[in-house]
Amino acid sequence: MTPFRDPSADAEAGGRHRAFRELERRLMRRRISQLDPWLRVELIALALLIGAFLFWQVRVPLDGLHHHAGPVAVVRALGAAWLALALIGAVAVAVRHRRSLRVAVAGPIWLALPVTPEDLGRHLAWESRGHVLWVALPGLGALIAAIGLAPAGGLALLGAALAGLLALAARAGTAVGERLATHGVGRAGVHPLFVRLGETGVAAGRRRVGRGRWERGPAWRALWRKDFAIAWRRPGVRTSLLVALSLWALSLSAWSLAGEPALRHFAAFALTLVGAAAFAEALVVLSGSDPFATLRTLPLGVGSLWIARFAWAVLAVGVLSVGHGLAARELTPQALRLFLVWTGGATLGIAALGVNYGVTLFPRADAAQRLLGLSLGLAVAASVMIPLSGWIVLLSAILHSARRLPYWSRLEET
Amino acid sequence: MLRVIDLTRRYAALTALDEVSIEVRPGEIVGLLGANGAGKSTLLRVAAGVLPPDGGAVEIDGLDLWRAPLAAKRRLGYAAEEPAFYEELSAEEYLAFIAGLRGLDPVAAREHAQQLFRRLGLEGRTDEPVQQFSHGMRKKLSFAAAVLHRPAVLLCDEALEGFDAGSALEAKAELRALAEAGSAILFSSHVTETVERLCHRAVLLHRGRVARVLERSAWGAPAAGPSMLEREFLAVAGPPAT
Numbered sequence: 001m002t003p004f005r006d007p008s009a010d011a012e013a014g015g016r017h018r019a020f021r022e023l024e025r026r027l028m029r030r031r032i033s034q035l036d037p038w039l040r041v042e043l044i045a046l047a048l049l050i051g052a053f054l055f056w057q058v059r060v061p062l063d064g065l066h067h068h069a070g071p072v073a074v075v076r077a078l079g080a081a082w083l084a085l086a087l088i089g090a091v092a093v094a095v096r097h098r099r100s101l102r103v104a105v106a107g108p109i110w111l112a113l114p115v116t117p118e119d120l121g122r123h124l125a126w127e128s129r130g131h132v133l134w135v136a137l138p139g140l141g142a143l144i145a146a147i148g149l150a151p152a153g154g155l156a157l158l159g160a161a162l163a164g165l166l167a168l169a170a171r172a173g174t175a176v177g178e179r180l181a182t183h184g185v186g187r188a189g190v191h192p193l194f195v196r197l198g199e200t201g202v203a204a205g206r207r208r209v210g211r212g213r214w215e216r217g218p219a220w221r222a223l224w225r226k227d228f229a230i231a232w233r234r235p236g237v238r239t240s241l242l243v244a245l246s247l248w249a250l251s252l253s254a255w256s257l258a259g260e261p262a263l264r265h266f267a268a269f270a271l272t273l274v275g276a277a278a279f280a281e282a283l284v285v286l287s288g289s290d291p292f293a294t295l296r297t298l299p300l301g302v303g304s305l306w307i308a309r310f311a312w313a314v315l316a317v318g319v320l321s322v323g324h325g326l327a328a329r330e331l332t333p334q335a336l337r338l339f340l341v342w343t344g345g346a347t348l349g350i351a352a353l354g355v356n357y358g359v360t361l362f363p364r365a366d367a368a369q370r371l372l373g374l375s376l377g378l379a380v381a382a383s384v385m386i387p388l389s390g391w392i393v394l395l396s397a398i399l400h401s402a403r404r405l406p407y408w409s410r411l412e413e414t
Numbered sequence: 415m416l417r418v419i420d421l422t423r424r425y426a427a428l429t430a431l432d433e434v435s436i437e438v439r440p441g442e443i444v445g446l447l448g449a450n451g452a453g454k455s456t457l458l459r460v461a462a463g464v465l466p467p468d469g470g471a472v473e474i475d476g477l478d479l480w481r482a483p484l485a486a487k488r489r490l491g492y493a494a495e496e497p498a499f500y501e502e503l504s505a506e507e508y509l510a511f512i513a514g515l516r517g518l519d520p521v522a523a524r525e526h527a528q529q530l531f532r533r534l535g536l537e538g539r540t541d542e543p544v545q546q547f548s549h550g551m552r553k554k555l556s557f558a559a560a561v562l563h564r565p566a567v568l569l570c571d572e573a574l575e576g577f578d579a580g581s582a583l584e585a586k587a588e589l590r591a592l593a594e595a596g597s598a599i600l601f602s603s604h605v606t607e608t609v610e611r612l613c614h615r616a617v618l619l620h621r622g623r624v625a626r627v628l629e630r631s632a633w634g635a636p637a638a639g640p641s642m643l644e645r646e647f648l649a650v651a652g653p654p655a656t
Contacts, residue, residue, distance in 0.1 A: 138637040209507070209542065214513060218474070222514030223515065226500065293497075297490065299487040413464075
């Protein structure tokens with residue numbers, strides 16, 4: 001056997017660089033190939049839907065601008081929009097990068113490998129940079145909406161500028177994210193990134209969360225109690241719930257807005273429904289938090305699971321109804337009853353859809369979230385085109401997803 | 415009693431289990447041995463209701479696991495090789511949840527849980543979230559959850575791997591006590607010495623088939639009580655039960 005010899009410093013640096021580039025190429029290819037065909041169709045449909053919605057929203061104002069101030073004003077407005085999108089993209093990447101460095105870094109135990117902080121920092125930044133693409137979609141929608149309203153050469157330049165700005169935003173975002181993640185960590189002679197990674201995922205000390213509650217009751221109540229504890233301790237579930245609660249709080253405060261009563265009524269109604277969508281997403285995330293093997297070996301039927309999750313929606317509708325009943329004093333009793341029935345029914349329907357997707361697509365919470373978004377997006381688009389037809393779409397989605405509930409016990413971990 | 419009847423399970427082109435039949439009678443501890451990839455974990459996952467079979471049946475106390483899953487799973491305990499928990503719950507909250515879901519008497523279940531925590535050396539850490547637990551502690555919690563309801567059928571997949579010597583002795587004592595009380599236990603392990611000491615019979619799996627079934631008389635009775643190394647460990651670390 002040939003004895004191991006240290007490579008020269010240059011050869012080593014070149015080798016590391018090539019290894020990281022090759023790793024990134026392979027990871028990119030593997031991640032794309034792992035998306036199943038249906039998911040690709042869903043993602044394309046979702047992108048088209050969002051793009052079409054943005055086109056529809058932006059085209060009219062841009063046309064007005066073109067009419068009043070000419071094509072240069074359109075180019076200027078889009079340029080300003082690009083700057084705003086780049087800023088949003090940079091913030092999103094920075095938040096994501098900071099979180100990934102603090103909570104969990106993808107890949108092997110990097111600190112045990114012969115890599116420099118610069119190489120590793122570049123690679124980890126590559127992992128986070130892709131998130132800037134989320135803001136490229138509205139940018140493209142706006143760019144397409146400007147076709148015919150600005151010179152073709154100007155649009156081509158704007159397209160290139162958008163790509164360049166987003167690339168810059170991604171780099172700035174990862175730099176800021178790394179700075180934030182390594183802020184305040186330091187040890188003599190060790191790069192701050194390595195100090196940070198050495199502490200990533202390590203608990204600061206022994207934390208205590210609480211004693212168990214030993215009670216007898218139906219299985220769904222044990223699940224509900226467990227869900228309640230998880231909901232406030234798992235960041236993903238907590239964030240979704242807080243978004244829903246904030247939207248519902250806004251919907252209640254909408255009754256105290258100045259202006260036309262019809263506007264207040266509409267704002268309260270729309271915010272309640274958007275809050276219901278966020279709440280349904282929280283229920284999907286909650287379903288995804290169940291460890292697959294644990295639930296499968298317990299004497300638990302799909303009925304108990306469904307009731308435990310739907311109980312959240314019933315509780316939420318109860319609280320919301322009381323809130324709106326107190327806040328919407330300007331409505332006549334009949335109008336208030338109609339409002340409560342309509343928003344309560346819609347909230348229960350949207351939540352039922354979230355529960356159905358969460359349960360039937362378990363443990364694939366990501367797929368359940370996308371389908372929920374797609375179904376609700378289609379329902380909104382249908383309602384915009386033909387008033388009230390969105391409710392038919394929603395009801396069809398609930399019934400269709402409910403038909404898969406009996407198969408829950410035969411689902412397999414993916 | 416556990417009856418595994420002509421069980422077949424495939425992963426795409428790979429047949430992981432090929433018409434495997436095993437019977438574990440009440441009061442019996444049966445060891446499951448085999449090389450990596452022999453099908454031990456697949457067998458236990460199908461028998462626990464985690465994976466559906468492609469053919470054959472699993473009976474728990476006379477109940478078909480896939481036709482009457484709720485009734486069968488009430489009588490079943492499963493300590494997984496890679497246990498999964500609600501990481502944000504404390505160990506005690508987790509066992510209280512399992513007890514609530516199984517409809518156990520709260521007072522008796524709590525008492526049994528505390529006894530298990532004490533014997534397995536988890537006492538003093540039971541109000542910490544599971545995500546703070548080491549590998550061995552997670553395996554101990556999984557074991558405690560599997561035996562909390564004193565199941566009629568217990569499936570152990572490398573259940574004692576990661577246990578310190580003292581806790582392993584306590585866990586083996588718990589397994590023997592369960593068997594004496596009438597439980598049927600299927601115990602998978604890579605450690606033949608543990609199977610020799612603990613089990614009444616051993617089933618050897620090879621490439622998804624039962625290659626051999628050995629009675630305890632075939633390998634003889636090992637020396638009773640802790641081994642020399644276990645005695646030395648206990649002399650240094652002391653017993654986990656405090």
